Amino acid sequence: MFSTIKSKLYNFFKLILPSSYSELGVFTFFILSYGILGWYIALDYRIIFDSRIPWDAYFSFDNKAIVMTGGSFERHPLSYYFFNWIREIALYISDGKMNAVFRLTLAWFSNLAVSLSILQVFKYLKNIIKLPNYISVLIILFFGVFSTNILLSFTPENFTYTLFLLTLFNHYAAIKIKNNKKIPTISLALAGITIGGLTITNIAKVFIPVAFEKDLFKNWKKIGNAVLRVTLTCVCFILLYLNRINFKYENILNKTNEQYEKFSNVKNTSTWDMIFSYFFGGNILFSDFIIRNKHNMKGFHFKALLMDVYSSWIPYFFITILITLICWSYFKNFKNKLVQIVMISFFLDIIIHCVMKFGLHTSFIYGGHFVFVYPLLIGWLFHVYRFSPKAQSFLIATFSILFTYLATNNYTRMNDFFWFLNQYYQ
Template identity: 70%
Template sequence: MKTKIINFFKLIFPSTYSELAVFLFFITCYGILGSYIAFHYRIIFDSRIPWDAYFSFDNKSILMTGGSFERHPLSYYFFNWIREFALFISDGKTDVTFRLTLAWLSNLMISLTMVQVFKYLKNIIRLPQRVSVLIILFFGIFSTNIILSFTPENFTYTLFLLTLYNYYAAIKLRKEEKTPATALSLAAITIGGLTITNFVKVFIPVLFEKGLFKNWKRSGNAVIRVFIATVCYVLLYLNRIDFKYENIFSKTNQQYEKFSNVETMPTWDMIMSFFFGGNILFPGFIMTDKHNMKGFAYKGLYMDLYSSAFSYLFIVILLILISWSYLKNFKNKWVQVIMISFFMDIIIHCIMRFGLHTSYIYGGHFVFIYPLMIGWLFYAYKTSPKIMSLLTLTISLLFIYLFFNNGFRMSEFFWFMETYYQ
């Protein structure tokens, strides 16, 4: 038992000096950003603003209710703990201390996400440390990570849990071990409980366990483990809604209609600017007038479509790298686990069009795939110095452009907060 507890903490937290350095670097950078915003602005939490203050995040609504049960089945319980902890620290007040606590919880989650991705690059792909550091720095300034580092939302915790589970599952596949029913159930409840569309992703690594389709005992064991995890999840979900399962279908249909019928922008441009782009490279912003249904008016900020050819070029180059990595590593089971998960999000948002006009907020479900696939591309050419140099140069140039673009857009975000949220 003692060994299991130690291994559990080693899995989640930094366990080497390089991992600790990554953690300290990001928790410091994100911490400075989040602390400044919490101290000087009320945008992280304002009791009058339930949703959409910035980029369609629902900070107050999520903290108070966990979000809608049909999309976030069990997050009600999770955010009860988050809210009560923040109120305990702030002495029951939703003041600057309350905002600061929420920001630092988010900061901790995103910083640990960086550690999980770094561990994957170092221990699963086994890249040279300089390459792992370049990739993690590149990943660290993705727009999703910057925003989620101070945002108390489902996506903040989902991103951490997905990266943690992917690293854990990758270790199991490397050791040719089965993922225990307990781990599957816990992952299904936490990951699927925060966002229902991620529930199936938990079982993808099971498909690649050694000898699964060659031995009926292994197949039967896998079915039992999946069945146990599913039953645990479903029972908790039904208990959350007092077993009124008919509400799931009616509410889900309403949500789909609400978030899938947007005709004001070209579909291809929303896919490029929002789904593939907005999670990584900030586009320009649009301000809108909002109200809380109770007479209070406020300003909201949304992402716009890209207006620069350089932004489209950036995303195209990144997608070429990801596609190249997938084709080069097609027979790699770790790569298949990652990409099957990604394809699920593409189907939901790009093909079914659910939330496509605001798909930049869903980055927490899949944005970690980019650094991992870039890592596998480096791995595929580890014996080719010329291509390794080319890839290093390409990522370095993308990093420079991303750094200056996102830095400039964050200055616009600060102007927005300075003007409307002091």
């Protein structure tokens, strides 16, 4: 019994933490890079957490509201409990004060979550797709400078931890599917509760890999077992959710309708431009910034930084190339179960934000739900052409150019972000 528990704990930490020199190098590089950025922002500026500003200080993130309450229960049903721990640990380290040390602690929690997320993607590229290290590093550097990862690396938000949990579960599920094993009930339930608890719509993504377990639809016993595992996960999640709201289930529908109306009726910007500039683009390539006057509904006025649509043809061209490569990878790997799992998960977000238009005008903040799909599908594209040196060279050259433009653009926009901080948040 003891040896079994010891083995499970060993495998758990081996899955989460670096287990080779290359993985340690990737993790160390990003935790130091993001850590320096977060350290500077937390100590010199008050934007990470300002008790007067509950939401929207930069790019519609709800920093204070999330830290204090975990967010609205209808969208983030169990995050209240998670952020209670985060907040209390940060207050303990800062001696009960919501000061620079408090902000720094929040930033380092975010940094750790994002760095571990990038590590999970690297592990997937290296261990699941079996890419050479130099290609995996190229892809992971490209992924590392995505706008979503940069922002979430110092932002205390649900999306920060959702990114980690989703990358971790995708990697774990890929290991199981690749080895023709089923996902255990406890693992599925924990994934459903944690991932769905932080953002309720993401719980559907937990069940996608189950549908791709070996010979599932050829054996009624296996189908029954899968249905039982999914049902138990749903029951556990629903009971915890209802307990969170004191079993006043009618509040869920009322609040959900309110949120949908609030975040789905947007004017002034065309739908296609929001899809390109915000959903597909803003999570990767910073667009232009605009400053707005905001207030906290209690008399305090402040400046907020938001993303505008792209103003040049170059970002649209960049995003078009990237989407084309992603689609190319999907069609070339169409019969691959692991690719289907990743892509179906992505389709769920496309339906929610682009079809149903929920939060489409601020979809650049939802990147933690799906942005990891890009490096994984890019990795599978390299895998398809592993025996074609010319195709490999073309892909390496293409992504080197894309990476150069992405890094240059996002570095320039982060300079604009710091100008905003210097003007209004010192």
